[in-house]
Amino acid sequence: MASPDTAVSALLVAPVTALEFLGDDCLLAGKGPVLSAYSLRAPSVKSASLSVLRNHRVHGIRPERRDRGVSAEVAAEEEPLGSSWQQRVQLVVFGGKALRLVELGGSEAFDLRTLGPVRELQDWVLDVRWVGGAAHLLGVALAHNAVLLLEAWEGHVLLRSSCEDGCLLYSALLVGPCWQSLTVVGGTVFNQLVIWRPTVTTGSGRTAPVERRLKGHSGVIFGLAYLPERGWLASASDDRSVRVWGVGPLGGAAGCGDPSPTCLQVLYGHQARVFSVTLLPVGVLSAGEDGVCLLWDCGSGKVSRALNGHRVGGVRALAVSSGWGGRSPQVATGGADGGIRLWSLGETDGGQVEAELVQDLEFQGGGSPKVVRMVWGGVKRHWGVVASTDQGEVYLWEEGSGWQLLWRGGREGAASSRGALCAVGSLSGDVWLFPLSQPARGTLLRAGLGKVHSVLWEGDREQRAGHLLVSGPEGLVRRWLVKPELGEGAVSLDCVPLRSFLLPPCAKRWLTAAILVPQPQGALWVCGDRRGSLLLYRDSDEGGEAVGDALRPLSVLFGVHGKQGVTSVCEHRGLLYSTGRDGCLRVSRVGDGGGGQLEVLRVQRACGGMDWLERVVIREPEGEGDACFLLMGFHSVHFEVWDLLRRERLLSVPCGGGHRSWSYCPPGGGSAEDGSAVVFVKQGAVLASRTPADTSHPSGASLELEGGLHGRGITCVCHLGAVRAAGDRWEVLATGGEDTRVSVLAVRPQNGAVKVLAVIADHISSVRALAALRRQDGGGGATSLSALLFSAGGRAQLQCCRLLIGGKEQVGSLSCQVIQVARHRLDEHWERRRNRHKLVKMDPETRYMSLSVVSHTAEQVFLAAACSDGVLFSVSESGGKFHLLWDCSYHQRCVLSVASCCLEDPEGNELFVISAATDGIIAFWDMTGVTDVEDGQTAPPSYAGKFIPAHQSGVNTLALWEGPWEGQEAEPAGHSWMTIASGGDDGQLSVIRIQVQLRPREMGGSGVSLKLWSRSALPSAHAAPLTALCFLSPALLVSTSPDQRVCLWNLCASSLGHGGVLFSHVADAAGLAVWKGTEAESGPKGSAWVAVCGQGLQVLRLKEERDAGKRTE
Amino acid sequence: MGRSSKDKRDIYYRLAKEEGWRARSAFKLLQLDEQFSLFAGVRRAVDLCAAPGSWSQVLSRKLRGKEPKDTEEKKEEPKIVAVDLQAMAPLPGVTQIQGDITKTSTAQEIIKHFEGQPADIVVCDGAPDVTGLHDVDEYIQAQLLLAALNITTHVLKPGGTFVAKIFRGKDVTLLYSQLKIFFSEVTCAKPRSSRNSSIEAFAVCQNYCPPSGYIPNMSNPLLDHCYDVDFNQLEGPNRIIVPFLACGDLSAYDSDRTYPLQLDPSKEYKYTPPTQPPIRPPYEQACHLRKNNLLATEDSPCRPLDGAFSNLHLSANEDSEMTSEVDAASLSAEAAHQDTVV
């Protein structure tokens, strides 16, 4: 039965529960039982991981202290290691009731090695401190307010000391160089901090008295930190505050410090509970459930910096590097989502950390600036700002030289500059075009008689030639191809006129965005206008004199972005992305092989809360990796930059809000040393906000060492298939979570890699069920995969999208295209139904609990759905809409699960739906007639063949296998078989075998009869609710439960046998997905993979295909 | 969300208000009693982790309601001692102790009440403020149960009953094995009013019979068991799993179901305000500061009003939305308090 023979863990995403720096160049992290070491020196140094704590989670990592001499001096011993640690270091890793010694070695490649076995203790470990000289002596703080002196090498407890306050602690901190002078700080259940010394015992019980008691918190204490240099103690609490106490020197000769400690600061600033706190000379760092890490200025109590990079679920671990030898300290945060981020605190002069500064560029010139653009180049190869004024003048600002008048014209209408060229449109229809370096060498272009509404450039900065698009009166957009030519030190501009575009008639008739998209049948222009329309034009080469003959759009999506207008368009891998002041990002494409119509595939609202989107910029990665989608826009009075895939805010500048001209340069945009910069106009002033370039984090505010998944529980997982990229096979999974998101992941269990391909944020409440219809060609060797994914959850919401997942053979990158197909809310649907008086009114509070794809045709997919209001539904999806086919409220209780099957029958297929609710009864429904119904008709009542009580209480999961089982006698004609396995809240596993007799169909009735053939049950299959079940083969079942065991069950003709167990590190396990491995990987017998989801995701590999009926014990 | 939305989502929350229980948990004890007849012959009871007091209400009704009329039997009043970290509103015939049950001094205070006249039943509905980290939450929950068990070994009469909330998590079998040392019958019971989706259940431990020679000891906490040396129990089939029993009538309301507001076609739905003011949650002040824009920012430090906090507390109570405020951040904190009728 030894489990390693049964299954092994291949991949784990779990909350990061411990972080610790080793010097400045190594970060240690704990995730589940796994310890990982990351090199921060060079990304080329590979990280190392090792599972060290068996069934315990790593909650703390303590490197040995290098000063082996026992010193009474408190301050000197706090420096564990130099800036750069060398060769090898021993660590003690602890969590739960266990600890273990581990050695980390290697400077080229990390290497982790356990020293001895896992040491199990009687009680929960809250803190560990190295207290020995040469020996492996550890002080171990326990949750019942006691401390052990442990010889770690052999695992002997040498001494034990308890505090007289026998009570439960949520947190503890050990201070002091050696056991004799160790001081304990405990955070109790009753909201106090108690300070005591293990060696100072009194009374008959030989317990240690509490020497200091710090009161003030109104919640339990989750985290503690001590800074010897200042004598500060900090506590993080359930009450959402952090308190800083002046306790004086602790530990060593100083004992419990100041006899009357005081509370120096009460820091309220977090939106939720504070889990951890650390102290550094410049202030306090705290982090918690709100996902934000705050740096506090201890003197003023103000927040000096907010580090915002984790999803819902919050930050679970926090560490800060020493900032040794004048280097700036680094902060590491670990999320409940499994992500790890690294932040640099920057210069720490005077205790104040510089955040983004807004600088007034002190515009000097005639009139007030209207349009600003950032430009590069000039003599210094640095960034500059071009501003045009309401007086028709154009100024250039450069670092060091200030403002300088470039050009003076009439009253202007619009201006635009691109790289080294600037175009200014006038109220009378003139467009002045000139090089910024030589404003005198400009040319005048005519764009009709009347105001120039907008001037747009198209073309990369690097390109030599570009297009100029000028919107004049009456919806005419003039176009020129502009080629700057350099001859004898002077620039001359060659402008070739092209045919104009004609915009659709409307009030605000001018272009706001335009791009040129190459297509096999000839390039196309995708444009956006002020009216909110997306437009498609052909790029005709024939220019010359025929400008009067304007081109009409090939396709118009009139006003899709709302009346406030389109703000930008761009193209990426065949898809078009547009933003608008309606706050939406739309993804569209040109249908019919590139020559046809524009069609919107997907709408994404509320990008980081921005109510007004200005631009989307897509940056290709350098080398391998995924493209970066940056969204810019306004969020109340802030200009913000939001990373769409990582879902994080990269920049937020208080600019006063929308309506203003702005220009943004992403980090590294000008030259490698540049940080990001924003320039904007506010009340007649030109303001700039620059974020200093952070050499260690080139991509933005922080460096992501490890990407995260859902921050809260993952409720469901579904296997979509496999794709191949650069010779590697990736399994594609979809997960749905309590964070209201659906994620599409590619995992490579062979090496533990996980990639998030797409995050779908369309649900407004927790996602509870997924169902997929795969369309895969060519098996696991294919480089692309297509699937329809249905997701359902709270607030009666059901969604369907099409996923196209493709691998690129050469670069090994994967992409996922998400196309919204249909969305539905029961309540909306109900309002539109004509015969609604016949139906139960759907409550918008209804939750979908489970989904199953019943059958499908080329155009339609039939689904069954279980609802919390007791209703079982059947819906079909076709033509982008959900149609309600049938519903029944037989269960009268919350329906928890559905499954379906399709039995082959000469007269056509028989469709069955099986449902079960909180009363433990399993019901069988014949759906055959239901799916035949033409649209608009009401489905005939479905025949319910059987109701079988199977569990004492809720049936959480149903699994179904069609066909005979092993040892079954030959099948009589007209008979089919199904096996239904169910898992209940009672922890029981039940298996029911049903014989299905197919009869010629009668009118109105069902063509089948069901006979209960056999049943078997294991009452205590799990020690907790059985939450998920899957068939691996007709003879093998997998189950899981919040008891964190993944169990295998052998099914024989009439009995159920235990087939092996593996402890899983996914807490609150809620879902399972299984798939078969390839022959190439595991030989002809094949292996299988199991994905478990809950508080994280784990993929297990089952070693061998097990024979039916072969009992292991 | 409107105030009736919680009424829709949680039928027992709504019924508790309508029937005057301080928390929906009352139904859990009532349903456990339906199954196990917990209160037959019971005169003395301990209610650990009792606030806001719905279990004490049940005990009070069950023990005092059936007061024998007979004068000679009436010599002794029923005794109910309720303990919690939080203060709770007084209840007739219930003695209250405010304290931490894991603390030795609190335990001793409870024990004093039962010297010479042991209790017939000890109930414990204790739950920690869940942190969201399951191993930590399960551990703390187990320690509450064990602290309650330790107190029980001092006060319970032989043959008596102990009922305690458990989390059915990864190490629940270790608790079962500990409980089986002291009780001949241990059942994992799940009342129908406890949601299917929650890992909460109740260990109903009947017939207290400590091992012979067992001397209750207050100075050392009872600790949960460990897996056997070669970890067969960790990943083997031979874990100690106690029988499971779903309690309460199947015709009872389903706690997982969403019900329409109008349950009875003949009776118009009427919103019932909560029975009791909420227990003061730990995040009360933080919420107050946030509401009034007083949290620290880059521009200003926070201004907590420690001195004036008692006033603040009063004003917060008038505002009944306080603890039912649902936002992403306070969700799990809310989960801990969700059984409370507010």
Ligand SMILES: C[S@@+](CC[C@H](N)C(=O)[O-])C[C@H]1O[C@@H](n2cnc3c(N)ncnc32)[C@H](O)[C@@H]1O
């Ligand atoms: C679910 S509530 C109990 C509800 C109660 N049975 C009722 O029906 O009203 C859990 C209670 O456990 C209490 N609690 C948690 N830890 C405690 C401890 N260490 N000592 C005493 N009470 C504690 C909390 O204060 C909370 O009031």
